[in-house]
Amino acid sequence: MKQVKIAVIGLLLIGISACRSEKERPEKNIPDIALQKTSVKTEMEGMVFRDLNKNGKLDVYEDINAPIEARVNDLVSQMTLEEKAGAMFMPGVPVNEDGTLEKNPNATGPGARYPAAIDNIDQGKLNHFNVWAIPSEPRLMAVWYNRLQQHAEQSRLGIPVTIASDPRHHFSNTIFSMAANGFTQFSETPGLAAIGNDSLVETFAEIVRKEYLSVGIRVALHPQIDLATEPRWARISGTFGEDAELTARMVTAYLKGLQGDEVNEQSVACMVKHFPGGGPQKEGLDPHFAIQKGQIYPGDNFDYHLIPFEAAFKMNPASIMPYYGIPTGQTDEDVAMAYNKMIITDLLREKYNYDGVVCTDWGLITDVQMGPDITWPARAWGVEDLEPVQRVKKIIEAGCDQFGGENRPELVLELVNSGQLSEARLDESLKRLMRQKFQLGLFDNPFVDEEKVPEIVGREESRKIGDQSQQHAMTLLKNEAYTLPLKSGEHKVYIQGMDSTVVAAYATVVSTPEEADLAIIRLNTPWYPADTRNPFALSFHHGDLDFKGEEKENILSLLKKVPTVVDIYLDRPAVLPEIAAASNALIADFGASDKNVCEVLFGNSRPMGKLPFELPSSMEEVREQLTDVPYDTENPLFEFGFGLSYQ
Template identity: 25%
Template sequence: MRKIILLSLILVVGIGYISAQLPAYKNKELSPEERANDLISRMTLDEKVAQMQCVWRGEPGKKALFPNGEFDAEAARKLLPNSIGSIARINEDMGPGAVGAHPTLPPGEAARQYNKVQKYFIEETRLGIPVLIHEEGLHGQQATEATSFPAPIGLASSWNEDLIHDIYSIVAKEIRYRGGSQVLAPVVDVVRDPRWGRTEETMGEDPFLISRLGVAQVKAYQGDGIYLDGDHVGATLKHFGVHGQSEGGSNTAPSNIDERTAREVFFKPFQACIKEARPMNIMVTYNELWGIPAHANKKLLKDILRDDFGFKGVVVSDYYGIGNLVDIDKVTPSKEEAGYLAFKAGVDIELPDYFGYQHLVALVKEGKITESEIDEKVKRILIEKFRLGLFDHPYVNADKAEQFVGCEANREVAYKAAAESMVLLKNEKDFLPLNNEEIKTIAFIGPNADRCILGGYSSSPKQCISPLQAIREKYGDKMNILYAEGCRITDVNSPFPEVIRLVPREDNDVRIAEALKVAKQADVVVLFVGSNEAVAREAYGPTAPGDMPTLELLNGQNELIEQIVALGKPTCAFVKSGQPLSIGKLTKELPAVMQCWFLGQEGGYAMVDALFGDINPSGKLPITFPRSAGHIPSYYAYKPSSRRGYNLGLDVTPLFPFGYGLSYTTFEYSNLKISSSTITKEDSVEVSVDVTNTGSRRGAEVVQLYIRDEYSSVTRPVKELKGFEKLWLEPGQTQTVTFVITPDLLAFYDGNMNWVVEPGDFSIMVGTSSDNVENLKLSVTN
């Protein structure tokens, strides 16, 4: 026993001695802040600046670091003598045989490559600082075999915070298991001009809805702890500023928005996520605001983001955003000056290559910036690396990556997401669902009938099925299934090529004629129309436009629809798109129309199951559908002086309002009441309503709460979403939904930009969409 005690004492003393020899930054028992402070004290100026830099396709770029597709430690030692803070997209295939715009490695191979990279930076650099790897994960990782979920505009149609959390918990794991530690998502931009090609990346037009879904995403990505485990990644809110209502709906164009509107609408989701979920990173928008590009805008990035909103994390540039100060914004001809402006404005890391931040050491030596300013930014970067566990648990398990990425359990969630993302826009005389027992011959017609459209920031999932493939698989032995393309929209089906062209119209005339022959043979025709990932996309450079001046169905689709309808066959339509389209003619001519967005890898199954009633659509629009591009802006939360009407009796109302969506069942609202009709400015009040499923099918309803300040010292919107709840009800079932209205839901910025609740009368509105509500009155006193 005495020997055991002696050995134990020796072991304890030995561990204590070894621990005492370790530098403090390697001590897991200390806080991330303490560890970062110690590490900074050991770093040279060059090493500090290197932590603010990233490598991708520039010089030195990944081609030099990964000759023949394999990481080369000697090349890294030569090209990065002071180490490096970040590497972009470790999943990319840098091998000589790689093809495509963004080729990526399989999961296991990517994990092994990552481990090799990280081992070098930890074991063969002076201080052993691990490298931060960022990846794209907008609706699934942009990498081979990753699970592909619906585009965010579709996911927002679910109005389901729990589903959003489940989805992005999977995305976080798929990224982390392959070696990524930071994700460039979520996009919480408010979009109010759907001509913008990036509309599909957003969660719609409403800051409250986006806030709730954005908070759910960040929490799913990061978890709750100070130190993240191996299932989570650091989130990056995109794109701080005003990105979704730029001039003409054009990506990177000036955002001519006043500060009040910016704070009340466009900044709100960022503010909510910072307060409730503490995102590790925020990415700056390309656009200028108040005459100053966001990457050089101190008021935006310091005064508002840090001082007002209390953001403590890392601010990263958008790709080449600092270079844009020279090449596009024209605020300086100098790369050094561009780096200086971005640094002083508040950008901590330059992505994806160092254009302006290669000059930071020189700027310190010139006395333009101080080393203490460098330390402040580097500390934030190092804190993130400590929180991510990169110092303590830097490596990943390649076998785990291979087993989890794109697995069957993840497919099931992707299917559920697709099911809840569809929005039933019209269903005259209960045309849908179809009875699969009664149909002998069915025709799937249209440019999107045999295409699995994933949308932007996508790669190649393990499986992806089109509607035509799905119906043949499920019903091929029960009915005769016919197909015709009808027309083709673009010459390529990809968002990446710089130049994209419409298919020649004469070619589509032939396709329309063929489609009519097919349709004449069918009992029922299902049209699959809309757009694709090439029509409206991110305009990623001056020579690669992506925005559209029209929302019309392009390239012969309207002619195809007209001629199919003229046949007199029972016909419905499924519309795939990344933004609202002008489908007034379609919805007028057809009895049933389903808005499907880009539904991800399981979208084909989901559409076929909705067609035949295995899925009851439950989506609600997160964005208003204008009647035409000429009706923009068309968002629902407009000011009282707007929407007075158009001349000659032309309709000013939207085609479909925000929050709208039908079901294969029906719902009845009753017993709407408020706990008190008069409260003080400090009180809260409860509003409740009973919702009953009055139909014959189980279904989901999204109950929506809107508020209007009847009279106020500054103009206020005619209504604003302030609450929602999604509930699933069996036939005949009733459930009571209760909303708590807190003072914050009644507040706004007054004339002096103070956040206040003014006494007066408020309308409290509860209903099934923004234009279908019941009203209560609430009086607020001093």
């Protein structure tokens, strides 16, 4: 009996302590900007709140001081089946240049052919959107975003929208990085890896976070932590290179700066991709397209590609995106990652105990007509024969929560109404999706201060750091007789691939090699369009990595005429042994402006990069290396980690 009394007293003390800590916790209030911009605020008993369902009372999900799990459960219990289905899709939407919401019939560019976000909200109950092209003035992106949130709060439950974006903060020549449009421009991520400074990566991510937050972007469809073990793969420019440990360090700093130790009102939620590593594509052909030949592991090195994700999991990433590829021979069925239960449930959910949002890569369900007789098939690799509704079922049963780049909620409704999928299973995904919105503070304050955008986006201090990243990432590969650094004002230079007005600030620009005492040329890593009629596929940097034919002869001819400094942009590992041998100096960049290249060549800044991937000496070596194994060519021209310094 005495033991029972002690236990009861103990429980009472715990309860009192919990009540006291609850009372002592300062109450939060709806931020002023939300009260200024919202049209659904209600005052009750001296308390002001956003009455999102317009019923005149404070529901649990509307209560800023209620525990998040209670808010999530209350919201999901009030959602209709149609609202649940809509929340599971994240299509791309256009953003008008002037910040208006209505569909612009004259718009061009990415997203122009898709329905406006407001139409998706009204007709499909959607509340997650991906943006591509945005206004050239970032402030107008914030205007569009606020107007969209004001429209969303008029829906039945007032669920706020979440806006996602691919990377926008790199000086890039590839299609995988969106136009910067005023945002700070850093080197591409292989350049950050070339510098190898964790603090710089965290600073980069903090700048991205602040600039995204200012315009309403709350989900980053990055970082990309695939390993570049197949040098021909078209997506290497978005990686941190081929070394798993280096990538693990980089992603840790990246998530710390962008998302923070936990997702909150000041976070940008990160969607880490592409689980379980998309680098080992056969011949480097990307599984965006039917030309791909499978994701292969000839070196039996599947686990090596998981190392960066294991580091990311320690930082609790908000979302994970699986890739398109089939993990050939690694699971009980050769089907694409998002369709693969062993990948999503057994590996991601159970082994790694991941309970965040899993969102598919874009376009796994629906074929796209690219022209009158050109179809881009859905990336339903291994299940091409399934009808779209069965593809949706298989993806959900595999353990995914959301469909990227798709807008087919009617298929989810069909599955539930026909008894093939339970509403309880939808609720599992809905709780993850809504929990993220609550964590980000969107239910309490979905708005941004439009007038502060110019003070935040592209600040001079941030731009200086971005410029330094472009400069310091440059990697000196050859410097014969200490050609570099050059002395400003002392050379007559012939240039190719550069803006003469920029170079003229450092040297006298002449029009022919014969007039010059030095040539400076900027080259891009070669690529050759794949054999396809898909216009999007034709823009991917597929194919061999070496210079060929007339292009190669013209370069070598110039190198024989005049001492030449060669700068090459490495979005993939170039094969250039003859050019390297004939140049006086060879330096690589990972996304850099002409000005930043000149700052390094003329000694105002120093190259600090070390190669984040090796440069093979021949295409024969590329073809003989193992797709899933890092730095394994027999005799690389430049090894992983190589990089000279100025004397």
